[in-house]
Amino acid sequence: MKQLDAFVIETDNLSKSFEEVHALRAVNLRVPRNSIFGFLGPNGAGKTTLMKLLLGLARPTSGSGTIFGLDIVTESVAIRERIGYLAQQPRFIEQLTARENLVFTAKFFFSGPPAKIRARCDEMLELVGLSDKADRPIKGFSGGEKQRLGIALAQVNYPDLLILDEPASALDPLGRQAVLDVMARLRKHTTVFYSTHILDDVQRVSDTVAILNRGQLVAGGPIEQILRGTEGVVYSVGVKGRSDGLGTRLARLPWITQAMVAQRNGTSVWQVSVSDEKTAERELLRQVLADPSLTVVEFNRKRYDLEEVFMNIVRGDGHDG
Amino acid sequence: MTANAELHKARDGQGLRGFSNLFGKESRAWWGTHRWWVNGLLWTGVLCGLTAIMLFLPNEEVFAASAAEVALAGGETAYTLWIGLNIFFEFGVSLLAIGTVVLSQDLIIGERHSGVAEWLLSKPVRRHAYIWAKVTANALPVLLLLVGLPSIVTYGIASLRLGMPFPVRPFLSGVGIMALNTWFYLSLTLMLGTLFNSRGPILGVALASILGGGLLGGFIEPLFWTTPWMLPKVAWLTATGQTISAEMRLSALVATTVWSAAFILVALMQFEKTEY
Numbered sequence: 282m283k284q285l286d287a288f289v290i291e292t293d294n295l296s297k298s299f300e301e302v303h304a305l306r307a308v309n310l311r312v313p314r315n316s317i318f319g320f321l322g323p324n325g326a327g328k329t330t331l332m333k334l335l336l337g338l339a340r341p342t343s344g345s346g347t348i349f350g351l352d353i354v355t356e357s358v359a360i361r362e363r364i365g366y367l368a369q370q371p372r373f374i375e376q377l378t379a380r381e382n383l384v385f386t387a388k389f390f391f392s393g394p395p396a397k398i399r400a401r402c403d404e405m406l407e408l409v410g411l412s413d414k415a416d417r418p419i420k421g422f423s424g425g426e427k428q429r430l431g432i433a434l435a436q437v438n439y440p441d442l443l444i445l446d447e448p449a450s451a452l453d454p455l456g457r458q459a460v461l462d463v464m465a466r467l468r469k470h471t472t473v474f475y476s477t478h479i480l481d482d483v484q485r486v487s488d489t490v491a492i493l494n495r496g497q498l499v500a501g502g503p504i505e506q507i508l509r510g511t512e513g514v515v516y517s518v519g520v521k522g523r524s525d526g527l528g529t530r531l532a533r534l535p536w537i538t539q540a541m542v543a544q545r546n547g548t549s550v551w552q553v554s555v556s557d558e559k560t561a562e563r564e565l566l567r568q569v570l571a572d573p574s575l576t577v578v579e580f581n582r583k584r585y586d587l588e589e590v591f592m593n594i595v596r597g598d599g600h601d602g
Numbered sequence: 603m604t605a606n607a608e609l610h611k612a613r614d615g616q617g618l619r620g621f622s623n624l625f626g627k628e629s630r631a632w633w634g635t636h637r638w639w640v641n642g643l644l645w646t647g648v649l650c651g652l653t654a655i656m657l658f659l660p661n662e663e664v665f666a667a668s669a670a671e672v673a674l675a676g677g678e679t680a681y682t683l684w685i686g687l688n689i690f691f692e693f694g695v696s697l698l699a700i701g702t703v704v705l706s707q708d709l710i711i712g713e714r715h716s717g718v719a720e721w722l723l724s725k726p727v728r729r730h731a732y733i734w735a736k737v738t739a740n741a742l743p744v745l746l747l748l749v750g751l752p753s754i755v756t757y758g759i760a761s762l763r764l765g766m767p768f769p770v771r772p773f774l775s776g777v778g779i780m781a782l783n784t785w786f787y788l789s790l791t792l793m794l795g796t797l798f799n800s801r802g803p804i805l806g807v808a809l810a811s812i813l814g815g816g817l818l819g820g821f822i823e824p825l826f827w828t829t830p831w832m833l834p835k836v837a838w839l840t841a842t843g844q845t846i847s848a849e850m851r852l853s854a855l856v857a858t859t860v861w862s863a864a865f866i867l868v869a870l871m872q873f874e875k876t877e878y
Contacts, residue, residue: 336724338878358619358726366724372717374627376635388623389725391609398609439606 289314289442289472290335294344297330304330306496307344312474312489317464319487319504320476321591327496328476329369332446336366348442362390365440365471369447371431373419379406379430380415383437390438405433409463425456432463436471443467445475449482461486480587484508490587494595508585513538514558518551518569519579527551527572534568536560548578612726620727621735628739642747645701649694649752650759657686657763683760683768684842687776690756691838695780696812698748699787703808705744706788709736710795710873711804720878729874736792737866744788745781753777769843776841779855783833786858787812789865796872826850830858 290312297305305327312318322328333339335348337357346353348360373382383402391398406412409429414422422430428448435443448464449457457479464473465486477483483490484504491501500507520527524542528551531540536557543550555561566580614621632638663685664678675681713719722732753773760768787808794804815831826832832854839846 333878338720338723340877358616358728361724362726366721368717368721368724370717372721374718385623385627386725388612388626389620389727390612392613393610401609 287314288312290346290348290474292344292346295331295334295341295346296343297327297334297339298342303496305334308493308496308498310491310498310501312472315468315472316489317468317473317487318475319483319490320474320493321478321480321483321490322476322493323478323595326493328493329446331493332366332444332476335444336361336364362438363440364442364444365435365438367428367431367435367443367445367448369450371427371434373427373430373434375419378416378418379411379422382419382430383433386434387437401437405437408436408466409433410459423456425452425459428452428456428460429463432460436467440471443471443473443475445473447477448475450477450479457482480591484587492591492594500594504587507590508587514555514561515583516553516555516561516565517579517581517583518553518565518577519545519548520551520569520575520577521548522575524549524551524572524575527569527575530572531568534564550579552583614731616728618728618731618734620722620725621731624722624727624732624735625739628735629742632739632743638743638747641705641743642751645698645748646752646755649690649697650755652693653686653690653756654759656689657682657759661685679764683763684844686763687756687760687842688838690752691776691780691841692834694752695783695834695837698780698784699812700809701748702744702784702787703791703805703812706740706791707795707801707804707808709740710792711799711801714799714876723878730870733792733796733866733870733873737789741785741788744784749777749781749784753780772843773841776837779833779837779840782855782858782862783830783837786830786862789862789869793865793869793872796869796876827853828857830854830861833858
């Protein structure tokens with residue numbers, strides 16, 4: 282059965298053009314079930330367009346896509362039955378209170394019994410910490426409260442997939458943290474697919490990431506894999522003393538692919554790229570210490586942060602283009 | 603925690619998924635706010651007030667009428683009723699059309715601009731259901747409050763002036779024509795809301811039809827047979843039992859009905875294609 286597939290969202294060369302502008306170009310995306318999938322990209326990369334295609338709010342120019350194995354064009358209503366969506370700027374019926382908005386939204390999915398619908402809405406208000414403001418009109422809500430209410434509205438049907446478009450981008454640090462906390466709480470219930478350009482948020486809550494740039498998917502995978510960077514495993518070795526011969530010696534080792542040196546405050550810092558991680562773990566430090574004239578002052582595996590990886594990928598993609 | 607299995611699934615058929623909830627929302631915008639009584643009071647006050655002035659206060663037009671005209675009407679009271687009901691039907695049909703356009707011009711583009719339409723359509727909602735909810739939930743209060751309520755009061759005023767119940771059948775026929783004209787402008791405005799992105803063209807096209815249609819029909823007579831532009835006069839003549847070409851009346855009524863249906867059809871098709 283398709284519902285048991287490992288991927289909730291699958292797209293096949295999904296493309297969207299607006300006259301001469303190619304907003305999305307042949308995107309092949311796989312979103313694993315029960316993941317928090319961070320969808321990254323600079324402004325204008327095509328993130329919102331992709332979400333709208335998935336929701337049936339726009340139609341692809343070419344290519345196809347499925348959610349839960351259902352076609353995003355022909356079976357859109359059945360898909361929306363099982364998803365929750367939060368737009369970049371969430372909208373509500375402004376004249377209604379938070380609770381009334383929740384009941385209204387719930388009625389797209391359920392017809393009763395009223396007491397149970399109300400209980401579900403109360404539970405959602407509790408989830409996003411708005412129980413004390415349940416009966417206040419939305420007009421007086423702050424940006425963060427509106428965003429949290431938007432998540433409650435998106436979650437009211439217990440969706441199998443939650444699609445959030447920039448859920449925290451317009452919020453102050455406290456509001457952002459509150460939204461990320463809610464997302465983390467939802468992790469065990471649903472798959473969360475969200476777009477953002479705030480890399481710090483992604484690193485905090487996501488387990489899988491895709492990077493979209495200028496309408497193309499340029500990288501994707503588990504976040505640990507992405508954080509390894511595009512250069513493979515790299516060790517950073519800082520030594521004091523004359524290290525001229527070190528490069529020649531390292532270059533002879535078959536599991537070392539590249540060794541580059543830079544001077545920093547009287548220390549030679551070597552960036553050593555390796556092809557065999559296990560051997561490197563065991564042997565690299567020994568190889569360096571084999572020269573008694575050298576003193577090792579630092580030795581660690583290079584860790585990328587997401588921002589560094591993102592900038593490398595996006596800039597590299599830009600130069601290629 | 604309430605599991606989904608404990609809740610009953612929404613009951614709308616797949617073809618109109620989301621209709622009942624959207625209908626409820628649109629209806630609340632009328633009946634759940636002050637909008638219904640403000641409009642009921644406004645249109646009844648304006649139309650019935652003007653009609654009452656013509657019926658009960660000394661009227662220049664009646665004084666100036668020739669004996670033949672008065673005799674044709676069947677006496678001074680009958681002639682006064684012609685003049686009074688002319689205000690209600692001929693002027694009223696056009697005034698209500700303007701009111702309908704003003705009240706409904708924002709129904710679709712307002713929600714498209716604000717992002718509410720996008721939000722609603724991200725739920726399990728058929729786009730046809732969205733349009734049908736707009737049409738039905740707004741037609742009901744517009745017809746009841748703008749046409750029905752003033753008509754009931756005007757019937758009472760006319761009967762009072764006549765000293766006996768005003769003939770029901772012609773009066774109801776006139777009200778029916780008034781309702782059809784109002785329905786035409788509601789469907790036209792909703793259709794324009796799916797075709798254009800700003801209020802300017804919606805108001806421009808609809809008001810040009812109301813205010814300029816009669817003038818244009820004067821130059822190109824067949825237009826009177828194929829548009830609602832003759833309906834204000836047809837409504838008055840019918841309500842007061844005056845002679846009117848049956849072919850022209852039928853043609854204008856059928857044409858208006860067909861146009862209205864076509865507008866709804868175009869609105870459904872256009873909204874189905876709209877991207878967000």
